[in-house]
Amino acid sequence: AQKVTQAQTEISVVEKEDVTLDCVYETRDTTYYLFWYKQPPSGELVFLIRRNSFDEQNEISGRYSWNFQKSTSSFNFTITASQVVDSAVYFCALSLNNAGNMLTFGGGTRLMVKP
Amino acid sequence: DTGVSQDPRHKITKRGQNVTFRCDPISEHNRLYWYRQTLGQGPEFLTYFQNEAQLEKSRLLSDRFSAERPKGSFSTLEIQRTEQGDSAMYLCASSNMGGSDHNEQFFGPGTRLTVL
Numbered sequence: 001a002q003k004v005t006q007a008q009t010e011i012s013v014v015e016k017e018d019v020t021l022d023c024v025y026e027t028r029d030t031t032y033y034l035f036w037y038k039q040p041p042s043g044e045l046v047f048l049i050r051r052n053s054f055d056e057q058n059e060i061s062g063r064y065s066w067n068f069q070k071s072t073s074s075f076n077f078t079i080t081a082s083q084v085v086d087s088a089v090y091f092c093a094l095s096l097n098n099a100g101n102m103l104t105f106g107g108g109t110r111l112m113v114k115p
Numbered sequence: 116d117t118g119v120s121q122d123p124r125h126k127i128t129k130r131g132q133n134v135t136f137r138c139d140p141i142s143e144h145n146r147l148y149w150y151r152q153t154l155g156q157g158p159e160f161l162t163y164f165q166n167e168a169q170l171e172k173s174r175l176l177s178d179r180f181s182a183e184r185p186k187g188s189f190s191t192l193e194i195q196r197t198e199q200g201d202s203a204m205y206l207c208a209s210s211n212m213g214g215s216d217h218n219e220q221f222f223g224p225g226t227r228l229t230v231l
Contacts, residue, residue: 004157035219045158045206045222091157100171101210102148103220105157 002027004094006106013082014114021077021109023092029053031097034068034075039108040088051075082113117142119223121207127229128197135193136226140209147190148220149182150206151175158206164190165212197230204228 003026013019025034036048049059051068059066063080079086089110093103120139128134140147146165150158161180162172166187176182179197184190194201204227208220 037222042224043204043227044224045208047219047221050219093157100163100165101146101212101220102160102163102171103150103158104160107155108157 002029002032002094002096002104004092004104004106006090006092006109008109009107010110010112012112012114015084016081018078018080019082019111019113021079021090021092021111023075023077023106025073025075025092025094027094027096029096033095033097033101035093035095035103036066036075036077037091037093037105038088039091045091048077079111082111084113084115087111087113119207119209119221121205121223121226123226124224125227125229127231129231130199131196133193133195134197134228135191136205136207136228137189137191138207138209138223139189140207141211141221142188144209144211144221145187146210146212146220147184148208148210149190149192150208152204152206152225153202161192194228197228199230202228202230 005024032053034051038046056068065078067076089108091108092106095101122137148163149161152158162182164184179195182192204225206225207223210220
């Protein structure tokens with residue numbers, strides 16, 4: 001069975017600080033997909049990124065960057081120069097190639113960015 | 116905007132009553148998912164449809180739960196004889212199974228159920 005662990009339940013930073021959200025996953029499958037979603041106070045999950053298990057290239061999108069390392073089964077998410085609007089709960093998720101795409105989510109990390 | 120919509124947004128019911136939620140996916144999406152999220156936890160998969168066929172059900176989906184997607188468009192999730200443990204946010208998501216089998220899932224705003 002697959003599992004996603006987000007060890008940081010809550011992080012508090014001051015605006016403009018960089019912050020990294022950790023994600024560790026477990027699966028025996030060799031083909032899988034990793035995701036990050038943002039859940040702002042309004043409640044709606046917003047897709048941020050998808051990565052497949054064969055692509056370990058790191059990705060940068062504006063202030064967001066993702067570090068995928070198969071050797072440590074980690075898919076960490078960094079926000080550079082955090083802003084108050086980044087305050088939300090962030091979820092890491094995993095899906096397998098043969099499981100109908102259903103997502104297995106971690107417990108989430110609540111990020112609070114203070115002005 | 117033609118995102119995923121869910122109705123109602125909030126539902127308060129008494130224990131033992133039946134409730135039904137509706138989800139309208141993004142129109143061209145052929146896959147529809149239901150998840151449940153309790154306070155402070157990540158969403159948990161309940162079931163999914165490809166077109167009108169229900170292809171997978173989680174063990175979380177007890178006999179009191181039933182989901183349908185009769186015409187491969189909108190879906191309903193019914194909970195019979197609600198229990199206080201059913202209180203949660205019920206999330207619907209849709210995706211398009213196209214060239215890539217893992218197109219991202221787009222989520223609706225959820226239906227928050229409170230069972231008194």
